[in-house]
Amino acid sequence: MSNQFGMYSEQYNNDFSKEQNQQFTAAFDAITQQFVTGMQEGQPASAESVQEAVRQHYKFCSQFWKPTREAYKNLALSYIMPSPYRDTYEGIAEGLGKYHYDAIVVWADNNL
Template sequence: MSNQFGMYSEQYTNDYSKEQNEQFTAAFDAITQQFVAGLNEGVPADAASIQDAVRQHYEFCSQFWKPTREAYKSLALSYIMPSPYRDTYEGIAKGLGKYHYDAIVIWADKNL
């Protein structure tokens, strides 16, 4: 059986209620929209506002999985390599996967 969501997805569990999952989705969407706004406005990936969005993204991910620097950067790599993550980001805005990847790498190298 192939694992379409990458090598770390087996570490995730979802024992949450429908309401909790809806809250997670809304929170994740709000974080993603910060990246979309930055990309659309030409804000550099290392700008304070985008780095704060990465911090929020890391904290969001940490609710389910506590990634190391390398693991977090590996997750970001899935945003630019062929994967459902890349397809989702690119479906939202062209270049969003690479923008998010760049921002994560900068943040991870400074903070993890």
């Protein structure tokens, strides 16, 4: 398996249908757009609507992997450290990786 999905890729087993994968992609894109909107509107990462986006992100991730507080925050590190995740987020909007990271840290510290 390629390392396309970062350091946790060896734990990712994709036994889903093409349709399921398309649904996952659409759901993930909708969550990501909430972060873009919050960032573009100048909302702090701790804003209620942004924290709701993190809750949805955590719930989405939990379909495949149940991260602990530290594991979830470590995943968020891949949004700011050199990785395909960071490259993807930065390709969507400059600063999105850091914004998403900051929001996850707040949410994880308060909810996990």
